[in-house]
Amino acid sequence: MAEASSLIGKLETEVELKASAGKFHHMFAGRPHHVSKATPGKIQSCELHEGDWGKVGSIVFWNYVHGK
Template sequence: MAEFGKVETDVHIKASPEKFHEIFCSRTHHISNVSSGNIQGVVIHEGEWGTVGSVIFWNYTLDGKAAVAKEVVEAIDQEKNLITFKIIEGDLLDHYKSFKITIQVTGKDENGGSVVHWLMEYEKLHGEIPDPHSLLQMAIAVSKDLDAHLTEG
């Protein structure tokens, strides 16, 4: 029997929703420069940065091990600062039948700053597979690295 699940978290940052969203949407290849301890490379395989249907290849480190993922951009909503990726190849699919990541950034309050909402939805190959909490922790670390980069100086 299929076991569906989701994990999610909010990361409070100082950068604007638009600036943070732009990095994940249109300047994704810069993430490895800013969070190189987590992400070693981001390359576009098909399409163009910032377009639905584009295929992006990631090299990253998870739990101290090198990993890869190929994903397709499923949805982009510029007004809501939202992007959704669906994993189509890579190490995550050794454990999950399907895996989708949605990132939405909203403004916090009149004092500025934003909240990055990470949502990971998946179907496990079997019940012994753990929930992807370490991937969620990596997403938090990447968010903080990007925020520090976007708000420096």
């Protein structure tokens, strides 16, 4: 039986955007599943585990590359 990961923490970075802050917020907060389409080299996928897309309190699983 595989052991579940218990990795919890905070990830912070600086990113140059080619869009307005409003468009970025709309995508990241309201449509996080579109982030992987915009950044396929860094974020592979985003899965909704609980709740609704873009709603406060929803649980989202991010699959991303770190330190490449």
